[in-house]
Amino acid sequence: MGKLQNRVAVITGGASGIGAATARLFVSEGAKVVLVDLNEEKGKAFETELKALNYKALFIKANITSEEAVENIFKQTVETFGKVDIVFNNAGIGRVQPSHELEYSEWRNTVNVDLDGVFLVARESIREMLKTGGGSIVNTASMYGLVGSPGSAAYNAAKGGVVNLTRSLALEYAEQNIRVNALCPGFIDTPIIPEESKQALAAATPMKRLGQAEEMAKGVLFLASDDSSFMTGNTLTLDGGYTAQ
Numbered sequence: 001m002g003k004l005q006n007r008v009a010v011i012t013g014g015a016s017g018i019g020a021a022t023a024r025l026f027v028s029e030g031a032k033v034v035l036v037d038l039n040e041e042k043g044k045a046f047e048t049e050l051k052a053l054n055y056k057a058l059f060i061k062a063n064i065t066s067e068e069a070v071e072n073i074f075k076q077t078v079e080t081f082g083k084v085d086i087v088f089n090n091a092g093i094g095r096v097q098p099s100h101e102l103e104y105s106e107w108r109n110t111v112n113v114d115l116d117g118v119f120l121v122a123r124e125s126i127r128e129m130l131k132t133g134g135g136s137i138v139n140t141a142s143m144y145g146l147v148g149s150p151g152s153a154a155y156n157a158a159k160g161g162v163v164n165l166t167r168s169l170a171l172e173y174a175e176q177n178i179r180v181n182a183l184c185p186g187f188i189d190t191p192i193i194p195e196e197s198k199q200a201l202a203a204a205t206p207m208k209r210l211g212q213a214e215e216m217a218k219g220v221l222f223l224a225s226d227d228s229s230f231m232t233g234n235t236l237t238l239d240g241g242y243t244a245q
Helices: 015-029 040-052 067-081 102-132 155-175 195-203 212-226
Strands: 006-014 031-036 059-060 086-089 135-140 178-185 236-240
Touching: 006 015, 006 067, 006 102, 006 135, 006 212, 015 031, 015 040, 015 086, 031 040, 040 059, 040 067, 059 067, 067 102, 086 102, 086 212, 102 135, 102 155, 102 178, 135 155, 135 212, 155 178, 212 236
Parallel strands: 006 031, 006 086, 031 059, 086 135, 135 178, 178 236
Antiparallel strands: none
């Protein structure tokens, strides 16, 4: 029996990268997965792929910055699978730009997706988990939520907010059996990183390579499963040693 047998997991940003790798690992451990993404083509194709392997999967196209859309994610999940046990709050965007050139609208868009959207998904997750006696929420922050980086002010501020939001929610709902933890990835070999940047980012990492999405997924599985049953309000940093420097 898998570590997530008969559990229902919602994964935002679930059509590619870390989200997709986590979905594949989750279903192999017995979970039913709800894939949330803006990319309808990739999301539907991934849903079809998982169903062809006899896994339980549902794709929902949604923008996590919309309260109505986030509410609908959980409404459809409960209608389809009956409950919500796990939420991997993973959708996000990145931006690298000198701060003096950063338009306020670009700042707001980054913070809106990377922090406000995380809050909206977490809030709706908690509302459902309070009905069923608990659950596990894993928020994707970043190593840049722990340390600074030139040219990433909006992203760093948002991800730092996710780290402390995680702590606050964990304390608020610990007695209700809702665990909230954060994953802080380093430089990961996903489509979001341009090919021309990969060599330099690997060189900046003490382990001298990029992380793999599958390695992040194993960290998410640990945080989502009973393997971390006495862990809440923490950050799991998988960065190849970057923040130890």
